[in-house]
Amino acid sequence: MRSSKPTRSQKKRKLKSAQLGEVYAVLKKSFGHQAWWPGDTPFEVMVGAILTQNTAWTNVEKAILNLKKAKKLSFGALRRISKKELAQLIRPAGFFNLKADRLRCFLDFLDRECRGDLQKLRLKAMPDLREKLLAVKGIGPETADSMLLYALGKRSFVIDAYTRRIFSRHGLVPVTAHYETWREVFTRALPGDLDLYNDYHAQIVRTAKNYCRKAPRCESCPLCRFF
DNA sequence: GCCCAGGTGGGTA
DNA sequence: TACCCACATGGG
Numbered sequence: 333m334r335s336s337k338p339t340r341s342q343k344k345r346k347l348k349s350a351q352l353g354e355v356y357a358v359l360k361k362s363f364g365h366q367a368w369w370p371g372d373t374p375f376e377v378m379v380g381a382i383l384t385q386n387t388a389w390t391n392v393e394k395a396i397l398n399l400k401k402a403k404k405l406s407f408g409a410l411r412r413i414s415k416k417e418l419a420q421l422i423r424p425a426g427f428f429n430l431k432a433d434r435l436r437c438f439l440d441f442l443d444r445e446c447r448g449d450l451q452k453l454r455l456k457a458m459p460d461l462r463e464k465l466l467a468v469k470g471i472g473p474e475t476a477d478s479m480l481l482y483a484l485g486k487r488s489f490v491i492d493a494y495t496r497r498i499f500s501r502h503g504l505v506p507v508t509a510h511y512e513t514w515r516e517v518f519t520r521a522l523p524g525d526l527d528l529y530n531d532y533h534a535q536i537v538r539t540a541k542n543y544c545r546k547a548p549r550c551e552s553c554p555l556c557r558f559f
Numbered sequence: 560g561c562c563c564a565g566g567t568g569g570g571t572a
Numbered sequence: 573t574a575c576c577c578a579c580a581t582g583g584g
Contacts, residue, residue: 381565382566384564384565384566385565385566385567386564386565386566386567387564387565387566388563388564388565389564389565390564391564392565426564427566427567430567430568434567469567469568470566470567470568471567472566472567472568473566473567474565474566474567475565475566475567478565490565492565492566493564493565493566494565495565533565536565537565540565541565546562546563546564
């Protein structure tokens with residue numbers, strides 16, 4: 333059967349925030365524990381978080397590979413190259429001029445906060461650290477939360493386009509609601525630990541890529557039971 | 560050729 | 573505050 337939008341009857345039931353734990357259990361059972369963000373080091377994760385803004389991950393991989401081949405995927409190396417050279421290396425990730433500027437603002441931030449030592453950055457307390465990241469030009473809430481969760485080990489739930497798509501279709505929160513509204517819904521409902529936040533977002537990505545696509549495949553989706 | 564992809568900041572009403 | 577738009581490449 334061709335992929336289709338949720339049917340009228342499927343739209344009837346609205347997911348409640350109290351069910352978010354149950355949703356996670358279903359996804360984990362379907363996909364297994366993901367424990368995830370593609371990246372070998374915290375620095376690579378943070379760079380990837382900027383490069384993936386509104387961009388397919390496959391394109392980000394090409395940019396990361398370019399940086400690795402050129403031996404520029406470190407704080408010190410990136411500090412030393414020009415904006416032009418950086419932009420060319422990350423070209424496959426799209427918006428390369430914009431992202432080169434954003435990466436350089438991020439490097440300035442690292443220099444100011446911890447001299448590029450992510451172990452030191454990790455020691456800084458929340459929510460102060462989140463506020464500092466959000467003050468960096470080019471780092472919005474999703475990028476900040478991805479960095480906090482996947483690179484710095486902070487319990488900060490990530491809301492992305494996938495999260496909004498899946499859970500707005502299930503009637504949890506309107507898709508147009510503000511980022512912080514979405515984040516509060518998940519944070520209040522999930523008093524879980526770091527690993528839960530990490531894996532939950534990974535499960536969301538898996539679900540959206542496989543089932544809750546632009547044209548949804550509800551028939552085979554593990555979450556169809558919640559409609 | 561067209562659509563889409565793990566956002567963000569600046570401009571305008 | 574709430575939209576609208578620019579920013580760009582690569583895969584399906």
